[in-house]
Amino acid sequence: MRPKPVEAVPDGPGWHHSVKLDGWRVALSVTPEGVRIHSRSKRDVSAQFPELTDAADQLGVGTVIDGEVVVWDEQRGRFDFEAVQSRGLARRPRSVPGAVLVAFDVLAAPWTDLRSEPLRSRWPRLRSVVEQAGPQIQLVLATDDAAQAREWMREMRTQGVEGIVSKRWDSPYRPGEPRTAWRKVRSADTVDALLLGVTGPERRPWGAVVELPDGRRAVTTPRLPSGTASQLGRAVAGRLGEPVTDGQLDVRWQPLTADAEPLTAEVRVRTGRVPLVRYVRLRVDV
Structure with missing residues (x-):
């Protein structure tokens, strides 16, 4: 259940x-x-x-x-x-x-x-x-x-x-x-966010770029642990487009392609004008 x-x-x-x-x-x-x-x-x-x-x-x-x-x-x-x-x-x-x-x-x-x-x-x-x-x-x-x-x-x-x-x-x-x-x-600080892409190498990303429920974009921090990075890498393999430089996020990242299946990530958010976002997991069965 x-x-x-x-x-x-x-x-x-x-x-x-x-x-x-x-x-x-x-x-x-x-x-x-x-x-x-x-x-x-x-x-x-x-x-x-x-x-x-x-x-x-x-x-x-x-x-x-x-x-x-x-x-x-x-x-x-x-x-x-x-x-x-x-x-x-x-x-x-x-x-x-x-x-x-x-x-x-x-x-x-x-x-x-x-x-x-x-x-x-x-x-x-x-x-x-x-x-x-x-x-x-x-x-x-x-x-x-x-x-x-x-x-x-x-x-x-x-x-x-x-x-x-x-x-x-x-x-x-x-x-x-x-x-x-x-x-x-x-708990109020744990939310589901839309996964937009990743930072770092495709096989073991350093972090995730997400869209929060209020529409803000954020890059997760700190760098992902090895096992978590590998799982995220498997999920986005073959679904990433060309890297882009994002002035708002001040980071270069690879977006999911337009035809890629949407993925939801669970993240923890420390509130504030600039949110501090920690990646937890993808909403998929493992």
């Missing part, structure tokens, strides 16, 4: 609110052949996160968890999306410590498909599953109090909490649920 973007955390009874962290959405399943982890595009990333497969090794066959892989950066005091993406896109496991699966739903327990059950039944089952797992699998921070959820979103934004996901307690797990049982409120 994917939440529908909304402007405010819903008030009233019947809602369950949890923090949305800056990581990778995955499904972890325990099969007769072992623990498997798949990204949202169904790519097997089990080998990239061996500590998570080890943490789930004691869970019963048939268990399926929906969650977010995150890495905590102790020096910066926040979750590090670039570290997660670097590991997830690597061909071989990398020695970046601290990967944790933050679990927010359970689709199945041994011998039991839970997707038709309401969240109020799945939640205690999820808590039980997490208690049986290793410490690298944690339960998401959640509350029934909308005011508390809004406070978390304000206070934890600098730590990498992107917003709040609210779910109806009576909702089953149905992808494409027409009643919009899941809703997401994003």
Whole structure:
């Protein structure tokens, strides 16, 4: 299931609110052949996160968890999306410590498909599953109090909490649920922008040129990490035109061609007359 973007955390009874962290959405399943982890595009990333497969090794066959892989950066005091993406896109496991699966739903327990059950039944089952797992699998921070959820979103934004996901307690797990049982409120400084082009080499761009929702153009900064740059390079490969010099942006960059499929980038914006824009990711499944 994917939440529908909304402007405010819903008030009233019947809602369950949890923090949305800056990581990778995955499904972890325990099969007769072992623990498997798949990204949202169904790519097997089990080998990239061996500590998570080890943490789930004691869970019963048939268990399926929906969650977010995150890495905590102790020096910066926040979750590090670039570290997660670097590991997830690597061909071989990398020695970046601290990967944790933050679990927010359970689709199945041994011998039991839970997707038709309401969240109020799945939640205690999820808590039980997490208690049986290793410490690298944690339960998401959640509350029934909308005011508390809004406070978390304000206070934890600098730590990498992107917003709040609210779910109806009576909702089953149905992808494409027409009643919009899941809703997401994003922190004000995280927005979707139109990708216009890139700076630097095509294979591993240094940055992205984007158009913000208010129409302003901006170049992302600082230089992109290696794994993030490679992903962006693959997305724009063969779609870039001749370099242009932009006096407004004071940079030379390569625009996407007119016939290229539009791409959306998630960026963080520090407000001001001249916005400071940090590239997060493309809005594509990986």
